[in-house]
Amino acid sequence: MISGERFSVVYRLVGDEKEAYRKARDICLEQTVEFPEELIPSGLIQDEIVGRIENFLPISEHIYEANVSYAIELTANEFTQLLNVIFGNISIKPGYRVERLEMPNRLLSQYPGPRYGRDGLREYLGVKDRPLLFTALKPLGLNPKQFADMAYKCALGGIDIIKDDHGLTDQVFAPFNERVYRCVEAVEKANRETGLRCIYVPNITAPMDKILARAKTAKEMGAKGLVVSPAIVGLDAMRVLANNDEIALPIFSHPAFQGSYVIAKNNGISHFALFGQITRLAGADAIIYPNFGGRFAFSREECEAIVMGTGVEMGHIKSIFPSPGGGISLDRIEELLKVYGKDVIFLVGGGLFKQGNDLIESCRYFNQMINKF
Amino acid sequence: MISGERFSVVYRLVGDEKEAYRKARDICLEQTVEFPEELIPSGLIQDEIVGRIENFLPISEHIYEANVSYAIELTANEFTQLLNVIFGNISIKPGYRVERLEMPNRLLSQYPGPRYGRDGLREYLGVKDRPLLFTALKPLGLNPKQFADMAYKCALGGIDIIKDDHGLTDQVFAPFNERVYRCVEAVEKANRETGLRCIYVPNITAPMDKILARAKTAKEMGAKGLVVSPAIVGLDAMRVLANNDEIALPIFSHPAFQGSYVIAKNNGISHFALFGQITRLAGADAIIYPNFGGRFAFSREECEAIVMGTGVEMGHIKSIFPSPGGGISLDRIEELLKVYGKDVIFLVGGGLFKQGNDLIESCRYFNQMINKF
Numbered sequence: 001m002i003s004g005e006r007f008s009v010v011y012r013l014v015g016d017e018k019e020a021y022r023k024a025r026d027i028c029l030e031q032t033v034e035f036p037e038e039l040i041p042s043g044l045i046q047d048e049i050v051g052r053i054e055n056f057l058p059i060s061e062h063i064y065e066a067n068v069s070y071a072i073e074l075t076a077n078e079f080t081q082l083l084n085v086i087f088g089n090i091s092i093k094p095g096y097r098v099e100r101l102e103m104p105n106r107l108l109s110q111y112p113g114p115r116y117g118r119d120g121l122r123e124y125l126g127v128k129d130r131p132l133l134f135t136a137l138k139p140l141g142l143n144p145k146q147f148a149d150m151a152y153k154c155a156l157g158g159i160d161i162i163k164d165d166h167g168l169t170d171q172v173f174a175p176f177n178e179r180v181y182r183c184v185e186a187v188e189k190a191n192r193e194t195g196l197r198c199i200y201v202p203n204i205t206a207p208m209d210k211i212l213a214r215a216k217t218a219k220e221m222g223a224k225g226l227v228v229s230p231a232i233v234g235l236d237a238m239r240v241l242a243n244n245d246e247i248a249l250p251i252f253s254h255p256a257f258q259g260s261y262v263i264a265k266n267n268g269i270s271h272f273a274l275f276g277q278i279t280r281l282a283g284a285d286a287i288i289y290p291n292f293g294g295r296f297a298f299s300r301e302e303c304e305a306i307v308m309g310t311g312v313e314m315g316h317i318k319s320i321f322p323s324p325g326g327g328i329s330l331d332r333i334e335e336l337l338k339v340y341g342k343d344v345i346f347l348v349g350g351g352l353f354k355q356g357n358d359l360i361e362s363c364r365y366f367n368q369m370i371n372k373f
Numbered sequence: 374m375i376s377g378e379r380f381s382v383v384y385r386l387v388g389d390e391k392e393a394y395r396k397a398r399d400i401c402l403e404q405t406v407e408f409p410e411e412l413i414p415s416g417l418i419q420d421e422i423v424g425r426i427e428n429f430l431p432i433s434e435h436i437y438e439a440n441v442s443y444a445i446e447l448t449a450n451e452f453t454q455l456l457n458v459i460f461g462n463i464s465i466k467p468g469y470r471v472e473r474l475e476m477p478n479r480l481l482s483q484y485p486g487p488r489y490g491r492d493g494l495r496e497y498l499g500v501k502d503r504p505l506l507f508t509a510l511k512p513l514g515l516n517p518k519q520f521a522d523m524a525y526k527c528a529l530g531g532i533d534i535i536k537d538d539h540g541l542t543d544q545v546f547a548p549f550n551e552r553v554y555r556c557v558e559a560v561e562k563a564n565r566e567t568g569l570r571c572i573y574v575p576n577i578t579a580p581m582d583k584i585l586a587r588a589k590t591a592k593e594m595g596a597k598g599l600v601v602s603p604a605i606v607g608l609d610a611m612r613v614l615a616n617n618d619e620i621a622l623p624i625f626s627h628p629a630f631q632g633s634y635v636i637a638k639n640n641g642i643s644h645f646a647l648f649g650q651i652t653r654l655a656g657a658d659a660i661i662y663p664n665f666g667g668r669f670a671f672s673r674e675e676c677e678a679i680v681m682g683t684g685v686e687m688g689h690i691k692s693i694f695p696s697p698g699g700g701i702s703l704d705r706i707e708e709l710l711k712v713y714g715k716d717v718i719f720l721v722g723g724g725l726f727k728q729g730n731d732l733i734e735s736c737r738y739f740n741q742m743i744n745k746f
Contacts, residue, residue, distance in 0.1 A: 001545050001546050002546075030668070031540075032512075032513055032540065033511060033512030033513050033514065034509075034511055034512065034513075034538055034540065034722065034723070035511050035512040035722075035723055035726070036723045036726060036727050039723075039726050039727070040512060041512070041514075041515075044514055044546075045512055045513075045514035045515075048514075049512070049513055049514035073544060073545055073546070074513070074540070074544065076542045076543045076544045076545070078542055078543065078579060078580050078583075079580060080542070080578055080579055080580050080605045080606060081540070081542045081578070081579075083605050083630055084539070084540060084542075084578070084602065084605055084629050084630060085540070087630055088539065088540065088602070088605070088629035088630050089539075089629055089632075090632075091604075091628075091629065091630050091631060091632030091633050091636075092628055092629075092631070092632030092635075092636070092663055092669050092670070092671075092699075093632065093636075093669060093670055094636055094670055136407075138406060138407055138408050139405075139406035139407065139408040139413060139414070139418055139422070140405055140406050140407075140418075140422055140447070141406065141414075141417055141418035141421075141422035142414075142418070165407055166457070166461065166462075167404075167405065167407065167447070167454070167457060167458070167461065169449045169451055169453070169454045169457075170449045170451065171446060171447065171449045172374050172446055172449070173374050173375075173417075173446070205453055205454070205457070206451060206453055206454075207451050207452055207453050207609050207612075207613070208581065208607060208609045208610045208612075208613045209613050210451075229457065229461070231464075232453045232456050232457055232461070232607070232609075233453060233607050233609065234581060234605070234606050234607025234609070234610060236580050236581045236605075236606065236607070237581045237607060237610075239580075239581075240580070240581045240582050255464075255465055256457050256461035256462055256464065256465075257456055257457060257460055257461050257464050258464060258465070259462075259463075259464030259465030259466065259640070260464050260633045260634045260637065260640055260641045260642075261633045262465075263464075263465070263466075263467055263637060263640045264633065264636060264637035264640065267632070267633055267636045267637065268633045269633075290465055295399075295403070296465050296466060297465070297466055297467055298465075326465075349407065349408075350407070350408055350409045350412075353408070353409060353412050354409050354412070
């Protein structure tokens, strides 16, 4: 019943060597049997079910890394239970952080992962070798006609991807169906004029009993991608959406409600593992996150770790796009191109509006900045 | 379109007065319009959509509390969007923490909340005025017959509620259907012998596309309650399960994968708001959390805050049971009764096994301890 194949989670542990090792041993029990060590039945449970410390290394003063392996059968082929084995009970303890995952093909093969990934999304959008331009319809409180007008202008100005602000759901002042209908229409009109392939991606972060219907409605109305906040709907809901062959749209993951997992240095999940590995496994084609130096507090190193996580080798699971946002102003594009290179989707929302009163011109300027450097 | 009715979130902010006030103002924008302040259209958006600071108070040195109100229409009657307004983008910033929610009846009325609550669960179990006895089937790796034998003994010993360990899902060594079938049968057999009303509650934390089916299967097989880890499946999935009239079983919320929200002092959501208010709104009838002085790191004050959150006035939303667990040994029951009083469900798992080799006797001893003091 147990194949012997295991996957590993590398945890960063705080403490002196003895304390950190105690924590590593604690993980082995807490994430599996949750049982007094001295009473664990010998045989299968002790040998295969309990987590196993494969490696234990000092990293810096009072910081250790432990590689703990688990039998892949513990996850029961369920993404939810995989999350639980990685960080279920341990999430409740200070001084334990998930650094990275090491998953064999036998585990990865249970998950299709992103449908498009970097190459697929480039082909889908017809953009070969430059960064992609991304913006958001805002502010909350406008009506569908106003959002559609904004989408039209952004599409005319050469934006590749236009998304709903993540707080737009189905409010009475901009109901989902009318908003999607009008924005799709506006972007298609602009595309006919420009000959470009701009896409509109509505936010379908919604109650569990409505999210699939909302995604299907969006698809039927001609939306060409979906925004989902996985910490709000559950990471597994993103997996279900991404893997649904009837929907089959690119998924843009938004970090709302997810920050607490990465913000404490000595608890949670690393930027690399959460925004890279785990989100890829859940099927996102692009991961939106707050860029360094913007309104949020991620450091440049943390952003670079996200980029690495979006591209690190994971068997058949495709590489995905990092999409920094959260207060990027256009005068930073040159600097950011040096950091991110070409495989990036720049999400500029408020920054476009700050650029001036003519939204089309601001979008064109964004375009020029991307193509200039 | 805007009723003028608002709900409030009280945030705990770190900084000197100027910095904390800046943070409060930041929340007003970040959680709503996400738009440059100077460009916010006047009228409806500036007056009603942007969050409003209702109160701003010093709490201690470099700690302030801001009461920020939002138009209830921002939430679009969606629990997911309510979560986003409360703590979406702000989750990504250090120095902001949700302390408590103040929700008017018009907002609360959108949510049925717990089906049973404290009184309903007491009636359901036929236990009038003592703490409830709760245990978990473990360790992972046993087979369904072994779990059923354990459940039988616990039921004979007078346990009120027997749950799956939260890591038991549908593993090949204890498949869900067989496990539920056998455990229900075992507990019913014990009940016929004792005349008691012990219930078995399987863990249905499962992929989004399986969780409802698993809950229905459990109900059909005779399970009398459900364990769900809301951070793994999404808090909204718990709401859907709790509100489903076909399922109609008590819900026991497990904190796996949820710890990062409470563990950092200067980010996240307070124990009171997360384990009390939010989980009640999502429909849990009891909230499992790690007791102070056990394997985890919650303080006594944090546990007391959870208890307050489970019972604080929330319109028609029922009070629910706090269920401390995570390393309670039976010799602490006397002390814990003084802390928790009678309205509590003591979850003792490993502690029962540590008590001795005769599980029935250990359960009886647990019972005696509860009734003795």
